[in-house]
Amino acid sequence: MEMTRIVITGGPCAGKSTAMSWIQNTFTQMGYTVLFVPETATELITGGVAPWTCGSNIAYQTCQFRLQLAKEEVFRQAAETMDVPKVLIVCDRGALDNKAYMTGEEFAQVLAGLGTNEIELRDNYDAVFHLVTAAKGAEEFYTTANNTARRETPEEAAALDDKLISAWTGHPHLRVIDNSSNFEDKMKRLTAEISSFLGEPEPFEIERKFLIEYPDLDWLRSIPNCRCVQIIQTYLKSDAEEEVRVRQRGADGHYLYFQTTKRKVSERKRVEIERRLSEREYLSLLMNADTSRHQIRKDRYCLTYGNQYFEIDVYPFWSDRAIAEIELCDEDAEFTFPEEIRVIKEVTEDEAYKNASLAKREAF
Numbered sequence: 001m002e003m004t005r006i007v008i009t010g011g012p013c014a015g016k017s018t019a020m021s022w023i024q025n026t027f028t029q030m031g032y033t034v035l036f037v038p039e040t041a042t043e044l045i046t047g048g049v050a051p052w053t054c055g056s057n058i059a060y061q062t063c064q065f066r067l068q069l070a071k072e073e074v075f076r077q078a079a080e081t082m083d084v085p086k087v088l089i090v091c092d093r094g095a096l097d098n099k100a101y102m103t104g105e106e107f108a109q110v111l112a113g114l115g116t117n118e119i120e121l122r123d124n125y126d127a128v129f130h131l132v133t134a135a136k137g138a139e140e141f142y143t144t145a146n147n148t149a150r151r152e153t154p155e156e157a158a159a160l161d162d163k164l165i166s167a168w169t170g171h172p173h174l175r176v177i178d179n180s181s182n183f184e185d186k187m188k189r190l191t192a193e194i195s196s197f198l199g200e201p202e203p204f205e206i207e208r209k210f211l212i213e214y215p216d217l218d219w220l221r222s223i224p225n226c227r228c229v230q231i232i233q234t235y236l237k238s239d240a241e242e243e244v245r246v247r248q249r250g251a252d253g254h255y256l257y258f259q260t261t262k263r264k265v266s267e268r269k270r271v272e273i274e275r276r277l278s279e280r281e282y283l284s285l286l287m288n289a290d291t292s293r294h295q296i297r298k299d300r301y302c303l304t305y306g307n308q309y310f311e312i313d314v315y316p317f318w319s320d321r322a323i324a325e326i327e328l329c330d331e332d333a334e335f336t337f338p339e340e341i342r343v344i345k346e347v348t349e350d351e352a353y354k355n356a357s358l359a360k361r362e363a364f
Contacts, residue, residue, distance in 0.1 A: 002086045003079055004198060005072070007094035007125050009168065011133025011161025012152045013142050015183060016092060019131060019190055023090055026191045030200055032088040037075050039092040040068040051101070061098055061110050068095055088198070094128065095121040100163035119254040127173035127197045129190060132307065133161040137179030162224070169304045170227030172249070173197060175329075176307040189329075196329050199273075206328045208335075211353060213342040214320050215301070215312055225304040227251075231313075233296040235359055236288045243356055246277065246285050257282035293359035305338050312341070315358070323353060 008016055008023070020036055027034050044050065044064060054060040072091060079087045096118070099107050111117060134142040135157035142154045152160060168174050175193045177186060196206075220226050231249050238244040243262045248255050257277040262270050277285070301312040313323045321344065326335055337343060347353040 001080070001082070001084065003076070003089065004087070004126050005076070005089040005091065005124075006194065006197075007091045007097075007128045007168075008131065009093050009097055009128060009164055010131030010177075011135065011164060012157040013134045013144070013146075014131035014161070015134075015186060016131060017146075018183075019187060020090065020092065022187045022191055023088075023194065027088050027194070027198075030195075032086045033079075033082060033084045035075050035079060035087060035089045037071050037089065037091045040064055040071065041093065041097075043067075057102065058106050058109055058113075061102055061106065062113055064098055065095060065110060065114055068093075068098075091125065094125055094168075096167045097164060099167040100160060117252075117254045119250045119252070119256065122168065122171050123249070123256050125171070127194075128168045128171050128175070129193060130165055130168065130174065130176045131186070131190065132176065132178045133157045134179065136161055138183075141183070165304050166224045169225050169309075170229055170302045174302075174304070174309050176304065176309065178307040193329050199271075206331055207325050207348070208328065208346065209348045209353065210324045210337075211344045211347045212312070212322050212324045213344060214318070214322055215314070215341060217301075217314070219340055220301045220303065220312070223303065227302050229300045229302060230255075231296070231298050231300050233298075233355060233359075234286060235290045235293045235356060236285060237290050245355075246282055248282065255279075259285065293356070296355050296359050303338070306336060308335050310337070310341075323347075 008019055010016055016039075024034050024036075041064060044060075044067065049060065049063060051057045051060045054063070072089075072095075075089050079089060098110075099118075102110065107118075111121075135154040139154055142157065144151065165176060175197075177190050177193065179186065181189065221228070228251060229249055230251050231247060233245055233247045236244045236246060238261075241263060245260050247258045247260065249258065250256055257279060258274055259277055259281075260272060260274045262272050264270050297316060299314045301314065303310045303312060308326060311325045313325070315322070324337070324341060324343070328335070351357050
């Protein structure tokens, strides 16, 4: 069985409820068994359990985390019993949504009480799709009438939307669906992004890569919508037609592990298959490392800017330049860099700037 777990998140009045119907119809037709984990906050608040009824926000958020994680585990266990080829588990909001409703100190206390960490909670989902609130770009459609748990003004909804994007920034597969089109096209863009991620009909990765001047790290660290992730990447022995690597990814001593297999289709498009590894599997695969290549170590700054998601890789062997990447759903999609990022040139088709080539450098 192929089991994929995604999060549909977004600010208030973003279209999540309608999105669930679109996802159900679209992916059932593609042969998926689609399971939906209901939004936990709405369940609790409509049932009388809320931040203003509990003894403190920390008490409420702890309850919400526990129920949310328990529900997700029940759905995973149920899916494993199903005699079907493909299961798509859709979480109506994920664990990191809760961060947007807490101060930094409250969030740290809740995590400590639960015995978990932000990296595990954030990256435990396969992909995250954020629908931008109608309060940002479609203000005439913003309403609280269709959700009794919704209390935010348009201004509060827009601010909360920013906090939610910030909470999920750093996830390896975050996509932001804005209000640049009518609502039906917004839903079509969402299902297209999910299809692209799932690899329907094939798991293509479309990315553009740019050589940039060494970025201002203090500026990046000061941005709420930027997260630094530490990556160690090791290439494995493989056939000439494929590139296989394992990756340790995380921060502050908390790491997750992945194996990625890539096959080139064109200069901008590749078939990419990724799977999560246990630490034991990761360490075992390291024994098959390609010793003709160095390990790649880098700090990746994940930046959400203008509803676009950039990944800026800073390498220890460069002090004057870095690499910026953006993944796209369409090869010809337009995007804009922040003015603080100074592009030297595009290197999407330049083999010398691919990680596999950088790993062959004799000395860093």
